[in-house]
Amino acid sequence: MRCLLRAVVRKSRGVVSHQDRGFEGDHLTIGRSTDQDLYLPDLRVALHHATVVAGPGRFVIQSAVPSGIRHNDEPVQSAFLAVGDQVGIGDHRITVRPPEGGHDLVLEIAQVRADPGQEVEKRVASASGTGPEKGLRLGVRGWSWILSMTILTLFFVVPLVAHQWEAMQGFLRGVIPGVSDHAWSTGGLTEGHRYFSDDCNKCHERAFVSVRASACTECHKDQPHHFDVERFKVPALVDKQCAACHKEHGGAPALTRQDEGLCLDCHRDMKETAADSKLLDIEGGFAEDHPEFRATFVTHVGGKDQSERIEMDRPEVLKERSNLFFPHKTHLDKTGVQGPDGKAVVLGCASCHVPEPGGRLMAPIRFEQHCHRCHQLAFEIDDPEREVPHGHVGRVLDDLKAYYGLRTLERSDIDTGEPDVLSRRRPGRQATPPERSEGLERAARRARQAGKELFEYRACAKCHQVDEKAQSVFGWDIVPVRIARTWYPLARFDHGRHATVACADCHAFRPADCAPSTLQRGVADPEKGAADCIKRVADSEKSEDVLITGIATCRECHGDPGARDRVQSTCISCHGFHLSPKFAMDGRVRTQAGDLAPPRQAAVPSADRTDLPTGQAPRGQ
């Protein structure tokens, strides 16, 4: 190899001169020893420090000592040399220059007057990050820009663009909801609203405008209004947007107001709210301030059914006039009652009382289903299969007459001791009119006799109150039965949700002389109270007994909102709202026929006030 070694000599006042020296040989040795081809007089250079050899097409520098060399500021053991490369050995810097004058390799050797301390200092600077930034490292400023711009783009700009462009909106919501307007949602929707939860604009019709009532009444238009909005002027519940109270994105408890305050505003002083209301004032929560329950009785006055409510703590007047005789005591006898086949049958509550489909209320008791098996309506001992129909007073005598008439004609009449009018008849001769009328009379007499037995002694009178002076064709009538369908029709009690509670825990009765104070919560020991005063259903001998307990029993398990040891119960746990039979939520009025008609006058308050200009359809339609 032919090599040119050019030493850079610095003179005073910054003048630089070059000393060129040629070299020819297989390899170029570099070191502190004087026998080296390139002599570097520096303590930090080894006697023989490195060698430059010619490789195939290029030159290689190879270190001969463990400390190595610096190739372009990188510590290495060997490196290929290219034009422009710098090799550092000790305080000398060897730069590869472009070949010139027939030399294969031109090396420029300069001594950098670096103090070893300064070099260390340089390294300290780079280590502590105070030196120049390396390569593509992002500084604090860079990271700030990247993070903030990413957030702005992903969660604002992209959803905002999509908001203006429906195709993109659909794509984002379906495929990457995280960067659609779904990222703005503060929480999940309630169950009933989930089927359109993908489409924010179903409710949020316009940007920066809170959800309008019209968005709600689009589906809930037939929903009864909160109350009779003509009678009660409560602007907060009529003029405000639905969303003021019905909050979405907060789970089920948020959608309807659960707090008592909403109800107490009006129900605290009912005289003030509605002077003619029969509802009682309520001061506060269920646990302390709810008045004693009132049982609702249906009475018949002046040809009309009327309801009457009586406090549960007034046992002296708490009597049901059902016009029915039914002693629970007889039927719930522990030894059983006599069954149709003469064997004893032990009955329990569920023998007769079964829940309706849905499980909320108990199904009504039906004679055919629950009573008939034991209480058969037979009237002839020698024909026990033959019965009169139940529930059709008018048909009973007709049936009896027809029965006995037929038997007379068939001469199968039972022996009554009377002469057989038709037996004297010769075969083939038609009965004479006197014979026929005598036969009919006899049949009618027999029918009336059987009817009297049925109505007054055996079958009907056993359970029903029979009106003997009734103006019916045959003189008897059954006084209509009036059993309360539910004792507390204004509360939503669900038997199904109380399935784990025994019937007897709630169903008991208080005889007329039972002092009510023992039933106050906190005073009554359920066991003791029962022994003292309250009686079991199985002890009830009269059907006038109201077989249900009052508020104290409910308070055993139910308490105020916030109660730790009770089921937290607010007004709407039991009572309904949106009950107006007259007005719908969109302001329409229910007619006599049950249809909804537009309001009669414009002054009728309506929640359906929208700021949408006419003709502008909300989005998402």
Add this chain to the structure above:
Amino acid sequence: MHESFLAYRKFFYLKLGLGLIVLSIGAYALHDPPHGPNGGTWLGYTLGTIGASLILWLLWYGIRKRQYHSKLGQVSGWLSGHVYLGSALLVVATLHCGFKFGWNVHTLSYVLMIMVIVSGAYGIFTYVRYPTLLTDNKGGMAIDAMLSEIGDLDRQCLQVATEMGDKAHQMILRSIERTSFGTTSWRDALGGVSKGLEDLGREIKSIAGDAEPLGPLPAAVPQLGGEATVFFVADQLAGFRDGARAALGHRLLDLVTSKKALVIRVQRDIVYRKLLKSWLSLHLPLSIALLAALAVHVVTVFFYW
């Protein structure tokens, strides 16, 4: 007498922050909105407004501390408020949202805020702890002085080693070349440990006379003053019989040992200074990201009102 920013004006801002916390918690405890606490109640909006204003004010600190001619109070006062009111923000913002979290941009803002506050709290910790350690470590000596001292020691080592022979010279040379400080990043630090162990193994083999040549030197291996060099010199000493060489050896060992002690101190200085600064590189970008998320949070809440 120096007054810490933490104790500025007899803990004025600490009292202010505590007052804000007590007020917020009190209002939250008394407040019983119909649908449970959330950002949409009157208290939610109030706390949200306080929180957002606080965030803007806290961010303004970054501008205020660069305004050297500002008359808006002392920077140490601002820092005191920054620390205490920033900590109070944790309570204000948590009560603002009523503990309602979800996978949305609103909770993203909250999480960013928590990260900013936590990184800031770590910053306070470093400001309380490291300046003392830094001063103790320096022991009245400037870092520049230590570095030029290391340079001097290197030079003296080389001179002594040259007299001792080529092998000793090479060893010391290598030690000098490989004296490096600190870590440029956690990645280098983690990579450096394994690389350093590998290299130490090779070095030991080389000293043991193993023929295996040394590989290329790893970059920026944190090596606290060259334990291997100390071992080598000590090893050499054991073999020296004649008095002159033994004296040289002793001298070299002394030099290398004092250099090692100095390097350790410089290294510690770098680590402390780095720790003193590193939390900021988390705190600042997260603060700006929080500003963006907060803006999105406020606008979107009213966009779909």
